[in-house]
Amino acid sequence: GLRIWLEAFLGTQPASDLAKSWRGDRYQLIEENEKPILIWYLEMATxxxxxxxxxxxRRLIFPSIKETQPKRKIEITSQGSRVTFANSPLNE
Structure with a gap:
């Protein structure tokens, strides 16, 4: 999953190299103020x-997501080896 998602933006070899550090992931769909929020937790090697x-x-994928999903709030952070990616509707 991660390698395939990255390939479209980074190219085959860079995506493959980065995906080798992937150790697992989980999705969580929550609701806040009656709006769905998709959270993707990824565990990396380091x-x-x-x-x-x-x-x-942030450099290569966010610009595309923000262009194709302008009414979405997209965030990505890391803490140690864990990456958290969140995609939710904008508060309008």
Missing amino acids: AKSAETLVAEV
């Missing part, structure tokens, strides 16, 4: 690989 993933997503 804090460095988590930071690299966050940087690449």
Whole structure:
């Protein structure tokens, strides 16, 4: 999953290299103020690989997501080796 998602933006080899640091993930769908929020938790091998993933997503993927999903709030953070990606409706 992660490698395939990254390939479209990073290219085959960089996506494969980064995906090798993937150790697992979970999705969570929650509701806040009657709006759905999708949260994707990824566990990477190291804090460095988590930071690299966050940087690449912000640099290459966020612009595309924000263009195709303008009414969504997109966030990505890392803490240690865990990456948290959240996608929710904008409060309008």
